Amino acid sequence: MDNFVLDNIALFILIQLVSLLYIVTTFLYGAHFFRESKLAQQYKQPALALTVLAHVVYLGLLTSLEGYKLSYSTFNLMSMVALTLAITYIFIEFTTKSDKTGFFVLSFSAGAQIISSIFTAQSSGAGPAFSGLGIGVHLIAAIFGFSAIAIAGLYSFLYLLLFRQIQKNRFELLFQRLPNLEVLERLTMHAVAFGFIFLSLTLFAGIIEQKASSEEINLLEPRLISLIFIWIIYGASIFIRPITGWDLKHMAYLFIALFVFITALILLMTLFSPSFHGLAILNDPLYFDNRSI
Amino acid sequence: MNIISVGVNHKTAPIEIRERIALSEVQNKEFITDLISSGLAHEAMVLSTCNRTELYVVPAISEVTGEYLKEYLISFKDARKDVRPEHFFNRFYCGTARHLFEVSSAIDSLILGEGQILGQVKEAYRIAAEVQAAGILITRLCHTAFSVAKKVKTKTKIMEGAVSVSYAAVELAQKIFSNLSMKKILLIGAGETGELAAKHMCQKNARNIVITNRTLSKAETLAEELGTGKVLPFEGYKEHLHEFDIIITAVSTKEYVLNEMEMHHSMQKRRLKPVIILDLGLPRNVDPDIAKLQNMFLKDIDALKHIIDKNLERRRSELPKVHAIIEEELISFGQWINTLKVRPTIVDLQSKFIEIKEKELERYRYKVSEEELRRMEHLTDRILKKILHHPIKMLKAPIDTSDTIPSRVNLVRNIFDLEEPNQ
Numbered sequence: 265m266d267n268f269v270l271d272n273i274a275l276f277i278l279i280q281l282v283s284l285l286y287i288v289t290t291f292l293y294g295a296h297f298f299r300e301s302k303l304a305q306q307y308k309q310p311a312l313a314l315t316v317l318a319h320v321v322y323l324g325l326l327t328s329l330e331g332y333k334l335s336y337s338t339f340n341l342m343s344m345v346a347l348t349l350a351i352t353y354i355f356i357e358f359t360t361k362s363d364k365t366g367f368f369v370l371s372f373s374a375g376a377q378i379i380s381s382i383f384t385a386q387s388s389g390a391g392p393a394f395s396g397l398g399i400g401v402h403l404i405a406a407i408f409g410f411s412a413i414a415i416a417g418l419y420s421f422l423y424l425l426l427f428r429q430i431q432k433n434r435f436e437l438l439f440q441r442l443p444n445l446e447v448l449e450r451l452t453m454h455a456v457a458f459g460f461i462f463l464s465l466t467l468f469a470g471i472i473e474q475k476a477s478s479e480e481i482n483l484l485e486p487r488l489i490s491l492i493f494i495w496i497i498y499g500a501s502i503f504i505r506p507i508t509g510w511d512l513k514h515m516a517y518l519f520i521a522l523f524v525f526i527t528a529l530i531l532l533m534t535l536f537s538p539s540f541h542g543l544a545i546l547n548d549p550l551y552f553d554n555r556s557i
Numbered sequence: 558m559n560i561i562s563v564g565v566n567h568k569t570a571p572i573e574i575r576e577r578i579a580l581s582e583v584q585n586k587e588f589i590t591d592l593i594s595s596g597l598a599h600e601a602m603v604l605s606t607c608n609r610t611e612l613y614v615v616p617a618i619s620e621v622t623g624e625y626l627k628e629y630l631i632s633f634k635d636a637r638k639d640v641r642p643e644h645f646f647n648r649f650y651c652g653t654a655r656h657l658f659e660v661s662s663a664i665d666s667l668i669l670g671e672g673q674i675l676g677q678v679k680e681a682y683r684i685a686a687e688v689q690a691a692g693i694l695i696t697r698l699c700h701t702a703f704s705v706a707k708k709v710k711t712k713t714k715i716m717e718g719a720v721s722v723s724y725a726a727v728e729l730a731q732k733i734f735s736n737l738s739m740k741k742i743l744l745i746g747a748g749e750t751g752e753l754a755a756k757h758m759c760q761k762n763a764r765n766i767v768i769t770n771r772t773l774s775k776a777e778t779l780a781e782e783l784g785t786g787k788v789l790p791f792e793g794y795k796e797h798l799h800e801f802d803i804i805i806t807a808v809s810t811k812e813y814v815l816n817e818m819e820m821h822h823s824m825q826k827r828r829l830k831p832v833i834i835l836d837l838g839l840p841r842n843v844d845p846d847i848a849k850l851q852n853m854f855l856k857d858i859d860a861l862k863h864i865i866d867k868n869l870e871r872r873r874s875e876l877p878k879v880h881a882i883i884e885e886e887l888i889s890f891g892q893w894i895n896t897l898k899v900r901p902t903i904v905d906l907q908s909k910f911i912e913i914k915e916k917e918l919e920r921y922r923y924k925v926s927e928e929e930l931r932r933m934e935h936l937t938d939r940i941l942k943k944i945l946h947h948p949i950k951m952l953k954a955p956i957d958t959s960d961t962i963p964s965r966v967n968l969v970r971n972i973f974d975l976e977e978p979n980q
Contacts, residue, residue: 426732430729430732430733430854431848431854433856433860433863435863435864435867436867439732439867440718440867440871443735444731444732444733444734444735445732445733445734445831446733446734446735446736447735450735508828509828509829509830511829511830511831511851511852513851513852
């Protein structure tokens with residue numbers, strides 16, 4: 265067999281298990297949110313903890329194939345995004361004591377992990393593995409940055425949903441179960457703040473790394489332009505909003521649009537231009553060890 | 558031993574009849590004392606609230622029936638002209654228990670799941686106990702009812718969600734703002750509705766409530782009562798509108814107290830930070846066009862009634878769970894009632910064996926030492942206890958129908974040759 269996942273039985277089982285756990289956890293959060301199932305309420309948090317644990321083990325095993333180095337394959341990165349979203353959600357649930365938004369965040373996590381599992385199982389290698397502190401920071405900060413963008417988008421969506429429910433006097437399920445508008449606004453703005461910090465770190469690490477290397481990156485690469493664009497908007501949201509008093513209702517549309525745009529862009533770029541910012545890195549031993557399993 | 562309940566409530570009689578038959582605390586005590594002292598009842602309790610007046614009676618003689626009690630209450634209240642027996646409901650035995658359980662758990666209330674009724678049942682029991690009209694049966698019935706109500710409250714959502722306009726207003730405000738203690742609230746109108754809404758806000762930790770009213774002294778009195786002490790003159794409150802996150806209006810006026818232009822300026826001043834206006838007035842106090850402003854939530858009574866309807870719908874969906882709890886407790890209560898029927902036989906059985914033991918020991922009293930006699934007594938007690946264990950257990954065992962009780966009792970009485978019990 266020339267498929268690295270099928271060749272490694274432990275990895276094969278774990279990849280299926282992690283996806284299954286995400287589905288089960290999302291289902292439990294959904295059952296509690298929509299049906300108020302006592303059983304789901306009882307088991308959803310242990311299920312989430314187990315999912316995150318299994319995911320960490322899975323990523324550990326996957327990176328162990330490359331000497332515990334991060335590998336640049338979008339599907340692996342999607343898996344990382346799923347994990348960071350789940351971890352961020354645990355943090356949100358722990359700090360806000362509100363477990364009512366888990367279904368929405370974890371649905372996205374589950375989707376990302378399932379797509380990642382399917383494509384990872386079909387790929388021939390784990391992808392090029394990175395070495396070096398700068399590129400590692402750049403990549404990890406980018407993953408956390410994308411997770412923050414996703415969470416800002418998801419909470420903005422919930423904010424608008426609840427806003428409309430209240431305005432239209434639809435005091436139904438979402439009105440009863442979602443946290444109040446102020447909490448959703450706070451969560452969105454926290455996600456934006458974290459997003460801005462991680463995107464700043466991504467850019468900073470990228471610039472340092474680019475200067476240290478001899479390679480020229482393509483400054484017109486869409487992901488790079490999008491990253492800078494989102495970074496500017498997020499920065500403006502944090503620093504200019506308190507002065508101008510922009511309201512979250514309109515900003516929410518922007519955060520959702522940015523989330524949808526960046527997700528679509530990453531997926532499209534992965535399918536049609538699977539390079540790293542246009543670099544010829546596949547042959548560069550400085551960046552990764554291109555070992556196929 | 559039977560237990561009868563008769564009474565009028567919101568399901569059986571209109572308000573004028575309920576008012577006519579209601580008993581004050583003094584009348585309540587007098588009524589149940591009469592019933593007991595005249596030898597008509599062993600036990601009695603009266604639950605009298607604005608929505609119901611119900612008697613719970615353990616009759617002492619067979620003549621005391623539901624019909625008899627209805628007439629007795631009508632006569633006591635001298636209400637023969639207005640109140641007829643058809644206005645009453647009538648229940649017996651387990652039906653009575655079920656009814657009191659349903660009343661205590663607030664599923665028989667006018668507003669499903671309202672929280673006051675349990676306190677009123679407890680008060681009725683306190684009065685009955687005070688005049689020594691609550692015996693073993695009513696005490697057990699009431700305590701089981703309290704336990705049912707507690708279970709219903711903790712295990713179901715029958716009491717969740719606002720079901721009054723003022724509470725719905727608070728619930729809505731909490732869906733927009735997370736911490737009411739941090740929000741500035743303006744109450745326009747210090748009447749009954751406004752006062753109720755302000756009190757509900759205070760219960761949810763709202764502390765910064767400013768009151769304005771045409772009669773300033775009324776606003777000051779309410780502000781003092783709420784402990785905020787903040788009032789604004791009615792002529793000048795519009796200059797401060799931008800400072801408030803929540804505005805509650807409850808005044809009697811044909812003209813709008815807030816119009817679109819004023820609120821537009823206010824929103825500009827507060828940089829479009831969200832505002833909720835709760836218009837509790839009838840006719841409406843606030844220009845409906847204000848709802849079109851950005852980040853403005855304007856809710857009138859009709860909108861708040863939507864919340865109430867949804868909450869009542871949710872409460873109704875909890876009814877099967879409540880009925881299941883009641884059913885479970887009803888079975889236990891029925892089984893306990895059945896044990897009352899076998900109690901005389903158990904007492905007779907124990908007495909008979911003790912009598913035999915004492916007679917036999919008496920024969921040896923002067924033939925053995927005191928120490929030996931004490932040992933023999935101890936031994937026979939242990940033997941009796943073991944012999945009687947099974948028959949008593951069999952008598953007390955749960956049964957499906959009360960028909961089984963006489964056959965069990967007869968069996969034990971025949972085997973041990975017990976005399977027929979006196980009724």
